[in-house]
Amino acid sequence: MRQRKTSIPTQQIQEKSSLDRTKGESVTLEVAEIEQDIANLERGLRNSQGDDPVEGRDLYSLLSHDKSSAIVPSVDGGTSSVESSGQFKLISGGCEDDPHSLNDLGAQLLRRYELHGDIGDLQLAIRYLERAVHLTPEGHPDRPSRLAKLGISLTTRFKALGEIADIEQAILKNELAVRLTTDGDLDTPKFLCCLGTSFFERFKRLGDMADIEQAVVNHKRAVQLSPDGPQDKPNCLFNLGNSYLMRFDRLGQIEDVEQAVIFHERAVQLTSDGDLDKPNRLSSLGCSLLLRFERLGEIVDIERSVSNHEQAVQLASDGHPEKARFLSNLGNSFDRRFGRLGEMTDVEKAILSNEGAIELTPDGNPRKPEYFSRAGNSYWKRFDRLRQATDIEKATFNHNCAVQLLPDRHPFKPMYLSNLGNCYWTRFEFLGEIADLDQAIFNQERAVQLTPDGHREKPYQLNNLGNSLSSRHLKTGRYEDLLESIAAYRTSAHLPYGPPSARLYAANKWAWLARRERSRHPSHPPVLDAYKVAFDLLHLVAWVGLSIDSRHHEILAASSLACNAAAAAISENDPQLALTWLEQGRSIVWGQILQLRTPFDELRQAHPRLAAELTQISEQLEHGTSGDHFTINGSGEGAVQKYRQLARDWDRIVGEVRQKPDFERFLMPKLFSELRHAARNGPVVILNVSEYGCDALIIESLSQNLHHVPLETFSYQKAQSLRQSLHDVLSHQCLRNRHASAEPLFSDDFGGDNAFLPILAELWKSVVKPVLDHLESLQDKYLRITWCPTGPLAFLPVHAAGLYSPDGTSSNSLPDIAISSYTPTLTALLRNSQHATPDTSEFKLLAVIQASSPGTAPLPGTLEELRIIRNHVSDQSSQILQGGSATTSNVLSAMEECSWVHLACHGVQDISSPMESGLLLQDGRLNLSKIIQKQLHHAEFVFLSACQTATGDETRPEEAVHLAAGMLLAGYRGAVATMWSIRDDDAPFVADKVYARLLNDGRPNGSKGAEALHLAILELRKKPGGCQFSSWVPFVYMGV
CATH class of the missing domain: 3.40.50.1460 (Rossmann fold)
Structure with missing residues (x-):
């Protein structure tokens, strides 16, 4: 189930620490200072209308410290978590005529809102700031800063209340502030931040790509113009990181999430622990790491994401207006870690976090739908593990709340609809009610319709719809559902954007449905098209820019692809394609390493520059496969980013080489014309085990032709059964470690050594004997055969297959006939x-x-x-x-x-x-x-x-x-x-x-x-x- 980034009231996770108390005291001190500042300003404004105007100016000088220059709220600021404190009005008696004092009073009220979340403070701050701008004449040196302050206040109110007019006005005010300054002005980076923030927030609401591009442009300029140091630079870095992250969330380009991590990490490093913005910056870094984990699957990223979100929650006081968002983000990371590692404590923490975020957030807050959706996802995952009906009901309830609270134009609406559809689909699988399935399809169809082209979530939406349509076809037999399901998967698989793993899933499902239908209706289009798309996606799923552990994890989703595709090709009378696919889809990581070790001799003769670049990059990439830089504490982040950039350079240069004449198949999977030479020392037998059938593909040693031998009495289920039987024998008899005893380890209660007899006999009758019969080699006592088994056969002793008596002697066995060896691949x-x-x-x-x-x-x-x-x-x-x-x-x-x-x-x-x-x-x-x-x-x-x-x-x-x-x-x-x-x-x-x-x-x-x-x-x-x-x-x- 897909969802956004997400977090448990601190008291439900752990005890308050001394750090919390120190931080709380710091917040209390600043609040007290702000309260005194506001009181002094209000008194100064009132007195400035009396007989002695000097007294007002003197009182203004009593401010404990001027915070107006620091009022640049965080981009990812979140929402108010308290109710409005009542009606406010400007101080009467003409006191509103001092723009300087009005501006500073508005700034202090804005800061108090940031600390307390009282919407009344924000409303009054905007009224004071609007009046201050109105009273400041054109050309006045303070006009740009007052416009920017008003702009960011309007942005803050938009985040709290969701009124489009506020964000439109905020952009206008901030654009004017930027136009009134030059790049050399010390305040320009702040104004650019304010403008970028406004574009960022409007994109979050309306989804117009032009807005997020403007956010990146303005925040990038702010970073370039801001002086180094802890005062302004961290905020500019932080905002730029948020903009890259949001663009990644829409388009899914790896470079964007890499940039987000870089800038968020730099912002955190430049922010002291006592800084009130530290929790916000930690939380955003956690979000960047989480989204990178979702895209690349590196376990280090999800661990670091959880750690950063935990720190954010710990540093935020209970009254902090962003506490709900920090909790929700933490919950989202727990949820994702549960999805990867399966630890029940993580899903329990995710539920507590998300429920805590909902509890802290008032109705009407724009972020509340997101918190409902995340809570729904966590309940859904717990249901998937424990199968308790109350969890799927809570999941459905929360997702319904999320959907109902958002307008159709909201960018998150498609995702929430798809999640709701998933809940109805899961409830159908559990209870069998067709009405749930109809509801699932209704919501998922709306999700697909509302998701714009180019959005990285589109493959997921199509896949979810395909799942529900497929289930309804299986339940009702409705043929149109089958066709529509195949169409959804096919569209998803062909999309040029979105996570490759989602598109590979779609190609696999498309192939499965097409094959099922073709078995009943031979006129149905062949399934090979689906498998061709799947193989095109494999190198993206197991991208060389990932650590080897992550590549192996990603490949799990395609573990049966090669064997099933080969079986499909064989059924279409194309054994050479079957062999090619078996080679391409197996030992993928080994194949990538071998590619990096290619000498490039022919390329060096024709295009020496490209060969030299590839050689240099391949050496660095191979050195990077150790994975030492993929560390939990993030100390190797720079090396990781450099490694992935090398991988992108590798892909780019390989693509360039393939544009050259005679190099169109450079580093492409080997064809049969090349693979057949593997049999120069004797026949090579590839044993394909698939749920669709089992076959032997034999490359003869002399002619090097390819022969197909169906293993008609063997099956995937039988192979699994034999593998399990062998596993049980070895485990029961402790045959997993080398031991010094010369005595037999077998006990009679488990069949003794004779437990091997049926396993070896079945391998002989169903696998080896049909191959030997085809080779007509029973008279060749020392024939050399190289076996390349797949699936469960890879764990079975094919080399020892035979009919044996209980004393170990044989009447017919492979060791009596041939010398056997194995190879993982033909390459x-x-x-x-x-x-x-x-x-x-x-x-x-x-x-x-x-x-x-x-x-x-x-x-x-x-x-x-x-x-x-x-x-x-x-x-x-x-x-x-x-x-x-x-x-x-x-x-x-x-x-x-x-x-x-x-x-x-x-x-x-x-x-x-x-x-x-x-x-x-x-x-x-x-x-x-x-x-x-x-x-x-x-x-x-x-x-x-x-x-x-x-x-x-x-x-x-x-x-x-x-x-x-x-x-x-x-x-x-x-x-x-x-x-x-x-x-x-x-x-x-x-x-x-x-x-x-x-x-x-x-x-x-x-x-x-x-x-x-x-x-x-x-x-x-x-x-x-x-x-x-x-x-x-x-x-x-x-x-x-």
Whole structure:
């Protein structure tokens, strides 16, 4: 559900701090001073009409301090939270004839309104200021400042009461003030701020883009003209940040929200904690960070947003007229964090915050609809988690209030209508009442109609309408609803603006509905158009300007896209397109990193300038993928912004290259004519698992033609069931970590080792046997097959498929027929096969031996592995890092010098953060995120003698986020890895056999890695206890 930025009465969140008390005392002191100032001014005005006019001027000099020069209210000022204090009138007796005193009295009343929120003070301030302007003659040096003061007061009243006439007059007054000054005038930046503020507020109400452009222009000039220092500069920076943020909220351009964060952060840094504007500036910085989080998904932004909003709430006194807005903004950040992390405490805090904002805001206040809408969203999200009927009723009530309080012309009206429609749609899903669905469609259609073209929210509005129309079609069978739903999704997907994730969602839904309809009506247009749009959006969703963690998170929404699209292409008799899409839509992040490592040789020959620019940018981008600058405290903000600018430059230059002759497909996804060369060392079998069907695509090793083999007895559901069965077996038998015991871990109550039998049998009958039959290779005893499984098959031991007896012997099995290896993608296979084989004279093996890492169980078998390595490799050709010397920095440094690496230690797969998966060394974890930063030009072969080094992330099966794939990315041509835990005494045995084969006759040959592992496993199965599936099945080979 979409909504605006939003915040719980402080007493409901936490106890008042000493900081609050100090701040409260400061506010009380200023209020007392203002009260005295006003009293002195009023008395001076009255006395100036008596017999001694001097007394009035003397009293004016009694002002405790002149605040008139500081009266430049904040742009995002918010609304009054108290009722009008009654009728006011000018002091009688002709006292209104002193413009100087009237102006200052109006300014003090305005300031008192800002502190107390009494609308009567504001009304009287405007009357005094209007009179002061009227009495100030043309050409008087004070006329511009009095016009500006009146203009900002009218703007403030517009924000409080919403009368259009006020903002129109405010703009006129402020424009005149600016025209009457020059750029060299010290007050010009203030007047520009006032004018920019007025345009800003009118845009918020009427949505005219010309107004927000004028706001940016005027605030930018104000920043340029204002002197550095804490007096005026922070306010100018703050207002410019607000204008950029508002423009982003409309158009969705990333550059605008980046600028908003920059200027809001500078404003906060220049504002002391005791400054009464500090809460407002903190809250606006929190809003900028929140909107950037919504667009880019970086978790650091939502954490910083919450932190800034919490500070704003803490610094604002309970009587502060902006307290409701600060609470609402805090609630909105809690709401968004709940949507990302799912912590129930966040949605509870969001509800308290939003309810607190509503309670503090009087009826008639222009901001109240926004607070209702945010409260509705929080109740909706809690309902989605807990399914309590009272929550969906409260959500619907609050959204109805928001809609009813806004006129149709209000820019927020479409969003509130769409949110209300979502509530009715959700209530339909819960209760099944068709009337709710009709109400949902009615409101969402209005939302689409009222949303202007170019608005970043339009894809969301169309998607929400598509969801409701689709639900009504499924409920009633109404064909027109289906067509209209497809049309809504198709329109959303094709929009050139709005968040790419929303448009990708639309393309996926469009494809799903089109495919469903085509299965019943073959004459319906094909679904391939929808998938083509989806693939065009993928690189925008997983933009290279994001951190790798964020890219992986964004890809979650498209986790099944490649497989489903491939199935659709196969059903349309286009297996080559299916293969291309599988390659384009899987291992997306790995592919982006490989692009950055492209040598650009051909481009350098034809266009050296472009090649040089891309090379420089790619090096900086790759260095930035570490994510160290994406810090929670915001200390790396400058580096983050620089990194994203580099990404934009990369996109721009790549686009420029594609305009050149012969470079139209520069860095575009590879076509089948290129991918087929991956099979030069043997057939490559891509196993596609989709909810629409399962298929094998085979690239022959000799002809390199593409063949399609339907896996008719296999299904996505069956693959999921097998994966879950294997997961249960491994979890029950504690096969997730390397262990020292040589005894079988299986217990009879869970089927023992025989629990593997049905899994391996089903893989044989439904997956492997149909492929082998097609290859007609049963007579070729040592055929080499490279498997590229997708979906749940990526976690299943295809290489071990077969019909086995309970004692582990086989009647028909893949290991008896072929040497198997895996590859995450065809591109990885192509890249590594094209690398020149390292010179054997430069051969050197790095052995990392960690028999006892801190906090883990000892692994005595690793010492046996060290002995075996020393038997096979001379001291001159090896480097040993053992125990205390096996630190992460030492290992990474040595990997740059050695072509072969043996890593014997504990391994860990980090479920919550897959890029932090790694190997446990002496001083901590050697993470995948660190490994992939390396470009190891000498790399050839790596033996990962640890656990779960080829396991991957089950939520992202197509991304191959595991250590073995990371090693291939770093440059290794091949890797021995494990799918789950291995026994400590099996690892030395397998290593001995592998190195004996690879170092035959003393000549290292890493290209025989798959064959060496295959033969080693055959030997292991002959060993006592080695025939257990838990012993030999986890070993796999990846790469060339």
